[in-house]
Amino acid sequence: MTETKNTIFNDNACTDYESATGKIPFNMTNDYMFRAVLQKNNRVLRGLIKALLHLSESDIKEVRITNPIILGESIDAKQMWLDINVILNNHTIINLEMQVANMLNWRNRSISYICRSYDNLNRGSKYNDARPVIHIGFLDFSLEGAMPEFFATYKLANIKTHQIYSDNLTLCVVDLNKTELATDEDKEYGIDRWAKLFKANTWEAVKMLAKDNDYMKEASKTIFELCADFEVKKRCWEREEFEDYAERLAAAEAKLAEKEIALAQKDEELYKVLEWARAHGYSDGNIHSDIVTNTKPNKN
Numbered sequence: 001m002t003e004t005k006n007t008i009f010n011d012n013a014c015t016d017y018e019s020a021t022g023k024i025p026f027n028m029t030n031d032y033m034f035r036a037v038l039q040k041n042n043r044v045l046r047g048l049i050k051a052l053l054h055l056s057e058s059d060i061k062e063v064r065i066t067n068p069i070i071l072g073e074s075i076d077a078k079q080m081w082l083d084i085n086v087i088l089n090n091h092t093i094i095n096l097e098m099q100v101a102n103m104l105n106w107r108n109r110s111i112s113y114i115c116r117s118y119d120n121l122n123r124g125s126k127y128n129d130a131r132p133v134i135h136i137g138f139l140d141f142s143l144e145g146a147m148p149e150f151f152a153t154y155k156l157a158n159i160k161t162h163q164i165y166s167d168n169l170t171l172c173v174v175d176l177n178k179t180e181l182a183t184d185e186d187k188e189y190g191i192d193r194w195a196k197l198f199k200a201n202t203w204e205a206v207k208m209l210a211k212d213n214d215y216m217k218e219a220s221k222t223i224f225e226l227c228a229d230f231e232v233k234k235r236c237w238e239r240e241e242f243e244d245y246a247e248r249l250a251a252a253e254a255k256l257a258e259k260e261i262a263l264a265q266k267d268e269e270l271y272k273v274l275e276w277a278r279a280h281g282y283s284d285g286n287i288h289s290d291i292v293t294n295t296k297p298n299k300n
Helices: 003-009 033-038 042-052 108-118 184-188 191-199 201-210 216-228 230-279 286-291
Strands: 063-065 085-086 092-099 131-138 152-159 164-175
Touching: 033 042, 033 085, 033 092, 033 216, 033 230, 042 063, 042 085, 042 152, 042 191, 042 216, 092 108, 108 131, 108 164, 184 191, 191 201, 191 216, 216 230
Parallel strands: 092 131, 131 164
Antiparallel strands: 063 085, 085 092, 152 164
């Protein structure tokens, strides 16, 4: 057990939220804490969705998580990805996911998730009864090749006219490291404040951000309650270890793939040289000898 882990699990900090100071053991960029806060406190979930979708309080009749977990229990292999599936007003499917580790697969992963969620018709149902799906990913890294943006929204659209093909599929990406690029509209709905709250790592910062916002106050108090739960902290620690391992594995696999591509390109170049040499009368034996000795081709 490391010193850091000892500090986290043997912390005898105060039991009063109002007087809490210093570092937060696990903030909401930890996907288990993110899941735990939104599952434990429905009001926080409502407030977050209200901000993200630019809704009023009266617009939200019901918001319900359809894939709850038992908080504090160990996570099995089937639950490795802690995305939160939500039904809004018994109509719209919303998928929320916090992702800190860059697995180098976010685009394909998010498309897979939204398609899987959209395929929600029961046998015999009409296609027009399909529920709209919104996938919202909170990323602690920037997507490679994407224009710098804090809150990006993607839909199916005509690439010439930009006309929206359907509103039933919406992909959103919140870059937690680009809050300075938040638009006036993002700020109006407090989305940048939510992003900062997720990343805040001290109680002082959390309280400052939650000031004058009842939903965020609920969130910060719920984080405090969950950080006092030994089993929840244990699950959060396990998630950090898993994400660290998964990110290192993804990076290693990417490097290996690059080497394999480079080798394939070399093989292709060698094949072209061999074909050229044979076409110009060189024997395979001489070609092999010239390659080994790194000399110019010799027909003799």
